[in-house]
Amino acid sequence: MRESLHTIQRDMIMLGNQIPLFILDRLLELSKPDMKGHVANLALEFFSPMEPTGDPQTKLSSNSLELAPLSDHGRLHCLEVFRLSLLGSSPKPKPREQNWRLKTPQQLIHSVTELREAGIRFRKSEKDGLWDIKFKGGTLWIPRLLIHDGTRSLFLNLMAFEQSHIDCSNDITSYVIFMDNLINSAEDVGYLHKCGIIEHWLGSNAEVADLFNRLCKEVVFDINSSYLSILSEEVNRHYKRRWNAWRASLKHKYFSNPWSIISFIAALVLLARFLISHVVEIV
Structure with a gap:
């Protein structure tokens, strides 16, 4: 039973299987008139097992979702609702401003x-x-x-949605x-x-x-x-920055465990004793 539910959830989250939310809302109203306008919240509850984060951000109400830019002309559907819940309502950092755009696969950051x-x-x-x-x-x-x-199917469909909507x-x-x-x-x-x-x-x-x-x-x-x-x-x-790489390499090679630290300190002590004895002999 649980496996069947997971299969249904994965099928319903696919971009090609989306049904406009207002149609689902109308169907729900026919069977349960008191549930009109609750489709968005029910959808979030249904898809909550697929949440890729620790604490599902499903606090968006159906009213707030109706104000979303994509809600006009009945275009809002379950995949969009789920995407909005993942992004939440808090402000995100702004992208950098450039006078030109180069749309090619690029590396954002190192491994x-x-x-x-x-x-x-x-x-x-x-x-x-x-x-x-x-x-x-x-x-x-x-x-x-x-x-x-x-997770793979979820992200693929969310990315496909973003790639196919210019707005x-x-x-x-x-x-x-x-x-x-x-x-x-x-x-x-x-x-x-x-x-x-x-x-x-x-x-x-x-x-x-x-x-x-x-x-x-x-x-x-x-x-x-x-x-x-x-x-x-x-x-x-x-x-x-070369200093950061050098410091990290030094820490990894010589200070990764207590014995390395002890050996390093012992080497410093021996070096200090040698230098002191050498100076004393010269004097």
Whole structure:
């Protein structure tokens, strides 16, 4: 029974299977007149098991959804409602301003492994909105992402919706491409899991890496319009500083465990004793 429900949820979230919300609302009114206008909330409740975040942001009421830019002419449907609930109502960072737009697949940011080598740390954000990614003091704060067997289909359909609507923002696409850039290997996934940023129910970390790497193939993306473009520039500037890379390498090689620290201190003590004895002999 549960497996059948999951199959129905995945089918109903597909872009090609969408039915305008006003039709569903009319059908609901015929059977339950007192439920008129509640279709949006019922849809969010039905799709809540597919939420990729820790705390579903399903606080949008049907009234607030009716005011959404896409609600005119009966165009609002379940996939749009679900997308709006993921993005929430809080303001997102603005994309960087450019006088030109180059719509080609581009890399927003380096992988987790590369960023760690430059001394950048990763922490799980206390907030759960997909947009709530911050970079401060050399630390990248990312909200938790829950990955299950329906995540690939969910993101594919959300991205397809954004790609096919010129009047729609690319926020979900920006997030997925950002995560795809971060994740190049099973090791990247493993470290994000260790930080509490990724939780998954797939067979292995390698499957998660493959999921993201496949999601973004053939996606045409305007890097300048991404709400993560400015943050990515800040991270990349930090990454390029030679001092950060040298410090991270030193810490990884010589201070990764207590024994390395003890050995380093012992070497310093021996060097100091040698220098002192040498100076004394000269004097």
